[in-house]
Amino acid sequence: MLNLPSVLPFHGCDLRYADSGGDGVPLVFTHGAGADHVMFQAQREHLRARGHRVVVWDLRGHGLSRPSAVPFTAGQALADLRALIEHLALDRPVLVGQSLGGNLGQALVRRHPGLARALVVIGATWNTAPLSRWDRLLLRSAAPLLAAIPARALPPLMAAASAVTPEARDDARRAFGGLSKKEFLQAWRATVALLAPEPGYRTPVPLCLIRGERDRTGNIASAMPRWAAAEGVEEVVVPDAGHIANQDNPEAVNEAIETFLAAIGARR
Known part of the structure; x- marks a missing residue:
């Protein structure tokens, strides 16, 4: 369900958002490329x-x-995220990001610890890996390969590559279908x-790493374990989940986030 009642006009775009308010520890969720805020519905309600x-x-x-x-x-995406945090006067929020959202979170923390x-x-x-x-060959070849895919074939293809459950695939297809191929x-x-x-480099704030056990996107399956080892943290591998683990297995991801918040003392 698309429901973002608030607007932040910024650099030629009305950035739409929803803020639950209250005096609890703030969490800002940023979705991946081609997706939208709907992917975090289960986490939004749970937290x-x-x-x-x-x-x-x-x-x-x-x-x-x-x-x-x-x-x-x-x-521009980094400027948008920082502008939203400042607009809401959030006091050191927890940044939660999926795919591109996770890359943006890493970059923002690196620039503004x-x-x-x-x-x-x-x-x-892992941005700084x-x-x-x-890896470089894959990165150079990915954009031309994506560009070669017919526009109407891109949403179902990306949805199938991103999710393993029918419900998550359906929503991913809906979201991807809202963007043009150029976008x-x-x-x-x-x-x-962002790479x-x-x-x-080591992340200067507490770090939680989550991936689906069936995530085959890019080098995530090999890079995240190395990242976890370098940072000295335990990665959470979510069963029965692909790239959008938070939609494929929301209960497991909710539990992982809640456990992490408790461990770092980010309680209400």
């Missing part, structure tokens, strides 16, 4: 019921944050632009 202040939003050019007068870029109290990454690769020759490719290129190898 709001437990006293947290939950903010969901649609990235520009996605969902209800349309149209955008400027192209989607990594820099004091802005967030913690980072939850669901199904996203060293890239092998094979989706812009979002994909923005994701790649900036720096092997010695």
Whole structure:
């Protein structure tokens, strides 16, 4: 259900969002490329019921944050996310991001270490990981391969690659279908632009890493375990879930996030 009642006009786009309000620890959820805020419905309800202040939003050019007068870029998406946090006067929120949303969360924390109290990454690769020759080849070839796919074939193809349950695939197909091929490719290129190898970098805030056991997107299945080992954290591997684990198996992801918040003392 698309329901974002609030608007933040910013750089040629009305960014749409919903804020549950309250005095609980704030969490800001950012969806992946081609998706929208609906993907976090289960997490939104679960965490709001437990006293947290939950903010969901649609990235520009996605969902209800349309149209955008400027192209989607990594820099603009980061500016949008920071503007939303400042607009709501959120005190060091927990950033929760899936896929591109997770890459944006990493980049924002790297640029502004004091802005967030913690980072939850669901199904996203490690921004600062060293890239092998094979990784670089995959990144260079992905955009041309996606560009070669007929526009009407892209939503069902991406949905099938992202989810394993029928319900999650249906919603992914709906969301992907809301973007033009050009808009989706812009979002994909923005994701790649956020990858900036720096092997010695370590996340300066508590970190929670979650991936679906059947996630075959990019190098996530191999990069996230290495990332977890480098950071000294335990990754959460969600059974019966693909790239959008939070929709394929929402109960397991809800439990993982709630356990993490309790561990870092992010209670109401």
